[in-house]
Amino acid sequence: MVKKICSKCKGNKRVKEFYKDSSKKDGYAAHCKVCREQWSKDNSEYVSKKAQRYYLNNKEAINKKKEEWRKNNREASNKYRKEYYAKNRETLVEKARLHYAKNKESRLEYRKDYYDKNREDLCKKQAEWRKKNKEYIAKKRKEVYAKNKEAILEKQRLNYAKNKELKDLNTVKGQK
Numbered sequence: 001m002v003k004k005i006c007s008k009c010k011g012n013k014r015v016k017e018f019y020k021d022s023s024k025k026d027g028y029a030a031h032c033k034v035c036r037e038q039w040s041k042d043n044s045e046y047v048s049k050k051a052q053r054y055y056l057n058n059k060e061a062i063n064k065k066k067e068e069w070r071k072n073n074r075e076a077s078n079k080y081r082k083e084y085y086a087k088n089r090e091t092l093v094e095k096a097r098l099h100y101a102k103n104k105e106s107r108l109e110y111r112k113d114y115y116d117k118n119r120e121d122l123c124k125k126q127a128e129w130r131k132k133n134k135e136y137i138a139k140k141r142k143e144v145y146a147k148n149k150e151a152i153l154e155k156q157r158l159n160y161a162k163n164k165e166l167k168d169l170n171t172v173k174g175q176k
């Protein structure tokens with residue numbers, strides 16, 4: 001058999017145009033590939049639901065198969081991933097950067113929105129946390145201070161000098 005008539009579009013097509021179906025007498029599906037794909041498109045919700053149901057019903061077996069495949073092909077899949085990354089590094093980095101930039105505003109907005117909505121709660125939580133962790137905070141503060149003593153002192157010195165200068169300047173101005 002070289003050709004077959006599609007029972008849907010009635011087209012006389014080569015068997016290559018049909019999916020194989022072992023449950024059918026001639027070994028090929030009744031509808032041609034084009035009709036089958038159109039049907040899938042028209043029934044995408046049904047198809048995806050069916051796939052979902054199939055997955056749920058066969059989850060364990062599917063995951064086991066996947067896991068087995070991964071185990072057997074670990075080297076190959078690792079190699080593939082590495083090669084893919086190496087080959088597309090620039091594109092991937094650029095994509096990530098663009099994605100980040102594109103979503104920056106909405107991310108900030110979301111955070112602000114979240115903060116606004118939960119301000120009281122967050123403040124309360126923070127205050128509670130502080131109360132509960134007084135010792136921890138004091139310890140941390142001491143640690144940070146000890147670690148950055150020089151830098152902190154230097155900053156204080158600079159600040160003091162700056163303020164003094166300002167003060168002197170104001171005094172001079174005031175005298176005028």
Ligand SMILES: [Zn+2]
Nearest residue numbers: 006009032035
């Ligand atoms: Zn057809």
